[in-house]
């Protein structure tokens with residue numbers, strides 16, 4: 001009950017701030033809607049910030065130059081939160097367009113390799129990038145990942161065995177490393193957010209986490 005009251009109060013405060021500081025930034029690429037982006041390293045005075053897989057905000061960063069703009073995230077959650085867009089594959093210099101990758105090998109410890117060229121292995125590059133960016137995300141209060149992505153998926157990513165056959169589901173390399181660094185950070189993906197109950201649950205967890213951050217001066221992370 002107390003949590004609901006807290007979430008409700010924060011919702012109202014955020015909405016007022018949203019109206020007062022109406023800072024819209026047009027999505028990169030040709031997404032028809034707009035998203036409000038936070039600074040890459042947000043200050044504690046900002047509205048609640050979420051990390052988001054960049055393609056979900058309409059940025060044309062996917063391997064084929066497309067995006068996966070999600071209006072529910074950009075328009076609905078954009079009323080409550082600022083966003084820090086992150087595309088790990090672009091950030092490690094893969095470029096756009098780039099060769100598609102997939103998870104291959106042990107389901108619990110897969111590699112991110114090229115679909116057409118298994119010699120292309122970006123596993124370590126994605127992990128290193130996660131280690132580099134994670135400490136700078138101390139002020140985000142949640143993360144929305146792109147489902148089914150070998151980099152960003154949180155548990156529904158197809159893993160292939162070494163003969164190239166689908167074998168099981170796993171976690172994207174970047175998402176795994178980030179979630180290990182910030183183990184208490186509320187995370188979700190766009191598929192979960194499409195379900196009203198799961199969406200409400202995520203928002204509530206974000207407000208609770210932010211409240212906890214305010215009292216503890218940022219969350220708990222784990223150094224490897």
Ligand code: SF4
Nearest residue numbers: 054055087146149152
């Ligand atoms: S799923 Fe992740 S790696 Fe793939 S385009 Fe989107 S942000 Fe980039």
